[in-house]
Amino acid sequence: MKISILTSGTRGDVQPYIALGKALQERGHEVLIACPENFCSWVEGHGLKSCSIGIDMQAFLQNPEGRKVLSGNILSMIKTWKKIIVPSIQKTLDISWEYARHSDSIIYHPKVGAAIDVAEVTGANLICTALFPIFPTTAFPFFVFKGKYGPFLNKLTYKPMSLSRLFFIKMINKWRREILGLKNSPMIMPIDGDGANEVLRLCAVSPSVIKYPTTENGMIHTTGYWFLEEGENWQPNSEFLDFIKSGEKPVYIGFGSMPTRNPEKLTKEIIQGIKDAGLRAILATGWGGLKKISLPDDILLIEKAPHDALFDYVSAVVHHGGAGTTAAGLRAGLPTFICPSSFDQPYWGRLIYSLGLGPKPLSLKKLKAKKFSKSLIDLVENESYRSAAAKIGKRIANENGVSRAVELIESFNLRDKV
Known part of the structure; x- marks a missing residue:
């Protein structure tokens, strides 16, 4: 089975996916990891195929413009966003289509939401992953909120994540129309798609630390951490x-x-x-x-x-x-x-x-x-x-998060064939 893994961010946003990719490859799957340019050689050093999503994250964060993203100054952040981040998003959209369109399954970090659009065209199995709890639940609020507000409000706190596409909606819609042949994207888009595709959600956190309730949507699983042994x-x-x-x-x-x-x-x-x-x-x-x-x-x-x-x-x-x-x-x-x-x-x-x-x-x-x-x-x-x-x-x-994730991914991919 051809599997594309799409991720972006710093080292901590790539390392778990190398561990997952190696385990999937050992199971006989053909795996490609799309990640920031500065991590490609690291991925390949572990025997996996890689491609750049069009940004060197280390160079970005170490230059004065990149540091403005961490400054806390809203105006500086917006200027940097327009100057550096927006062009890199266009590259990510194009690369996501180029490398993931032939995949049977697409595993993605929510920062690379283009996976949703690609799967809408190809019908690929869609697996949304998270390295901390971001999937809506009634059990606890979105991580930026400090308290607990009851089931209804807890789940409501996740809604702002659905607005993330608004920052790039013109660019995304142009790409959808001209490259993918799709209609415009909804203005409000959940991190794991619009409901058109069934999506497997994997939270790569130890259930000993935090766990989604068993009564939650059966497609959300707390697998355990994905450790890369180096x-x-x-x-x-x-x-x-x-x-x-x-x-x-x-x-x-x-x-x-x-x-x-x-x-x-x-x-x-x-x-x-x-x-x-x-x-x-x-x-x-x-x-x-x-x-x-x-x-x-x-x-x-x-x-x-x-x-x-x-x-x-x-x-x-x-x-x-x-x-x-x-x-x-x-x-x-x-x-x-x-x-x-x-x-x-x-x-x-x-x-x-x-x-x-x-x-x-x-x-x-x-x-x-x-x-x-x-x-x-x-x-x-x-x-x-x-x-x-x-x-x-x-x-x-005593947990093996990678093994559990592979088991869930393979079961999900085979669900229509049983």
Whole structure:
């Protein structure tokens, strides 16, 4: 069976799909992953076919224009949106049609909604996936809302997602008419289609963390996380090993793919916070969220390392709250402290705190050494966090989200043939 996987975003939006794609390919399916240009070689390194959706996400987020998207300034965000994002959307539309139109099944991240339109033409099986809970439910509200509002209002909070096409509706409709031969798209379009096609919905989150009710639409499944195992090929260098041997287990601190507005200032605040807490730490610079500066002996700077291996060497994790890093920390059974920036990150920070797995989240934009230090001390000294994290880590380690997802995808694809 030919399967196209369409995704966009940062590393955390691609990594789970590599894990899923490899498992599907091992089952004999022909798999192609369409993703940001800077991840294509990574995908191909895992033995999968890939194609670029027309944007280099790392280059985008590391240039001044891209950083404006994270600034919180609405006018700056709109200008950047028009200048950079809109042209890239056109490329994504064209590439989605070019590469997915011959597929039997299309698996897609909601950021690549063109899958809906392509399947409308080809009749391909449509599988909408999510790395955090975005499918409408009466059980809990959309992730940007903090409370619970009752079944009716909970489900209503998901409606704004249906308006996302309004930003690009002229472009999408021109593409639908001229390339796909379709009528205009509805102004309000759910993330998983307009109801014309039956859609399988997979939420790649551990049911030990959050789960859609069994009474929900039978086409929504909480599969468990889709982990990509890369640690077995990682060889830590002598500097890393010497640092580990020289004292107590360090705390991991890293902000992944998220750049920050002033990396040097943030790094200095973090270093001072670590010193004040009297801890050892590993700092991961990632895509530039932290700056390479002179460090004391109790702090080791690295660029990156696979979390499934790195987290064996640390006592706790501090990060931005990306879905993938959160999942890795939970599986490792480690207390977690989240310093969110934007998108779904505040949601994970609140969830970790509510589950008793770590301190209250501290916004990355408001991070100062004094507050950061107090939270670090709480993170490593509060035994209730360690106990709760160990328990949930054991449960997640016994789950196989990729295997469950493959099982559901294959059953869905064969439903009309039985």
